[in-house]
Amino acid sequence: MDLPEYLERTADQVDKLIDRYFASETGELAKASAHLLLAGGKRLRPAVVLLAADAVKRGSSSDVMPAAIAMELTHSFTLIHDDIMDSDCTRRGVPTVHTKWDEPTAILAGDVLYARAFEFLCLSLASENAKVRAVSMLARTCVQICEGQHMDMSFGRRDDVSEGEYLEMVMKKTGVLYAASAAIGSILAGGSPIYTDALYHYGQNIGMAFQIQDDLIDLIAATDLSGKDRGSDLREGKQTLISIKAKEKGIDLSKYRKTLSTEELDAVINELDAAGVIREVQEIARELVESGREIISILPDSVERELLSGIGEFFITRGF
Numbered sequence: 001m002d003l004p005e006y007l008e009r010t011a012d013q014v015d016k017l018i019d020r021y022f023a024s025e026t027g028e029l030a031k032a033s034a035h036l037l038l039a040g041g042k043r044l045r046p047a048v049v050l051l052a053a054d055a056v057k058r059g060s061s062s063d064v065m066p067a068a069i070a071m072e073l074t075h076s077f078t079l080i081h082d083d084i085m086d087s088d089c090t091r092r093g094v095p096t097v098h099t100k101w102d103e104p105t106a107i108l109a110g111d112v113l114y115a116r117a118f119e120f121l122c123l124s125l126a127s128e129n130a131k132v133r134a135v136s137m138l139a140r141t142c143v144q145i146c147e148g149q150h151m152d153m154s155f156g157r158r159d160d161v162s163e164g165e166y167l168e169m170v171m172k173k174t175g176v177l178y179a180a181s182a183a184i185g186s187i188l189a190g191g192s193p194i195y196t197d198a199l200y201h202y203g204q205n206i207g208m209a210f211q212i213q214d215d216l217i218d219l220i221a222a223t224d225l226s227g228k229d230r231g232s233d234l235r236e237g238k239q240t241l242i243s244i245k246a247k248e249k250g251i252d253l254s255k256y257r258k259t260l261s262t263e264e265l266d267a268v269i270n271e272l273d274a275a276g277v278i279r280e281v282q283e284i285a286r287e288l289v290e291s292g293r294e295i296i297s298i299l300p301d302s303v304e305r306e307l308l309s310g311i312g313e314f315f316i317t318r319g320f
Contacts, residue, residue, distance in 0.1 A: 001303070003310040010050060011043040017069055032101045032109035033116075036076045039092040045071040045181045048311065052185030052199045055296075055304040060189035066123035067134065067188055071181045073120060074138065077113035078145055078177075080106055085153065114142065126188040134184045141180040148172025155239040163244050170211040171204060178207030182308075198295045205292035206312040212285040215240040216278070217319035220269060231256075231265045241284065245277045285316045 001009075022034035046068035050061040082088075083096040084106055090096060098106035121138060122131055151169040155161045182203035186196040218233045219242060233240055237257045246253050256268055272278050289312035299305045 001307075003307055003314060006051075006307055007042065007044070007047055010047045011041075013065075014043040014046045014068065014072060015040065017065070018072070021069075028101065029105065029108055029112065032097050032105050033112040035094070035097050035100065035109070036079055036091060037072070037113075039094045041072070041092060043072060044311070045075055045177060048178060048181040048203060048308070049185040051304045051308050051311075052182040052191075052203075053189035055199075055299050055302055055308060056186045056191030056195050057189040058302070058304075061185075063125035064185055064188045066120045067184055068181075070117040070121040070138070071177065071184070073113045073117040074142065075177060077110040077117065078149070080110040080113070082149065085149070121184070124188045126190070130187050130190065134187050137180050137184055137187070141176045144172045144176045148174070148176070156237075158239065161239040161244060163241065166239065166241055166244055167208065170208045174211040175204040175207035178210070179204035195299060198298055202292040202296045202308065202312075205288040205295070206315055209285040209288040209292075209312065210315040212241055212281060212288070213316050213319065215242055216281060216285075219265075219272075220278070221319045231260050234265075234268065235260060241281050242272065242277060245280050246272060246275070249275045249277060251275060251277070282316070289313060289316050 018034075018037050022030075022037055025031060025034050049064060049068040049071055053060045053064045079091060080097045083091055084098045084103055088096050089099050094100075096106070097109050101109075118135060118138065121134055124131065124134070126134075148169050148171070151165070152173055155165075155169070179200045180203070183196050183200035185191075186199045191199070215233060218240075219231060221230065232238075233242075234253060234256045235258060237243075237254065243253050251271060253268070256264070260268075269278070292312050293309045296305060296308055
């Protein structure tokens with residue numbers, strides 16, 4: 001089975017379970033909680049959970065499916081709260097929760113998903129000790145996600161963010177949930193500490209690469225292909241690896257903090273490309289993915305391990 005087929009099949013399985021557990025919910029808070037979940041998504045974090053489980057113990061993915069759902073619930077909880085903080089109006093082609101309802105309801109909806117993630121995690125078929133370790137990891141992960149989001153927000157008030165600070169931020173904001181997805185899949189499937197640690201660092205690396213690629217997609221990819229508002233990071237003066245590398249090379253991006261025409265966007269891309277900024281950013285993302293793939297080479301040779309490697313490659317080629 002190739003990666004696109006696997007991801008499509010997994011997304012379909014996750015969608016069906018989400019429909020079963022959340023589509024018939026009654027009450028406004030329950031509907032608000034389910035709103036983004038039911039809007040779809042690539043379900044990449046659940047796929048990592050399932051692949052990691054099968055990579056350490058073939059056939060165990062069905063036992064850890066509740067944990068895969070838990071990762072999607074955690075991801076959706078962060079999206080709801082992020083949309084409030086960023087004042088975003090749409091997500092996954094539907095109105096954000098705080099615009100469809102109101103901010104207090106959206107905060108509570110995110111809190112509901114956060115709590116239910118732990119409930120679903122404990123429904124996995126695994127030893128009690130493994131479930132305690134998984135719960136502990138998810139709790140620690142949620143703290144780190146909040147720390148990463150706070151760092152990202154604080155960067156908006158600064159123009160001296162270093163590459164190291166940026167990488168720490170994306171590690172916490174994006175990397176740790178992929179790390180936890182891979183490690184929790186291993187923990188619940190009975191994977192050894194060595195395998196679990198390898199999968200954790202694999203997930204962390206590819207998750208960081210995922211976020212760096214998002215920054216590139218925002219700047220380079222056409223809106224009709226990416227589904228994103230092209231150049232929004234540039235217009236808002238957001239601190240990204242691109243802007244940090246540009247500053248190192250003496251390129252002033254502050255003049256682009258305005259609504260930009262297609263021609264202006266093309267001009268700044270050409271300037272960054274000529275200075276080697278885009279190539280350097282792409283190289284950092286690729287190095288993270290290659291490191292992640294190397295780390296999991298200690299796992300037994302299997303289709304699942306190859307698919308995990310393929311996810312890393314997918315993360316840095318998507319959007320173009």
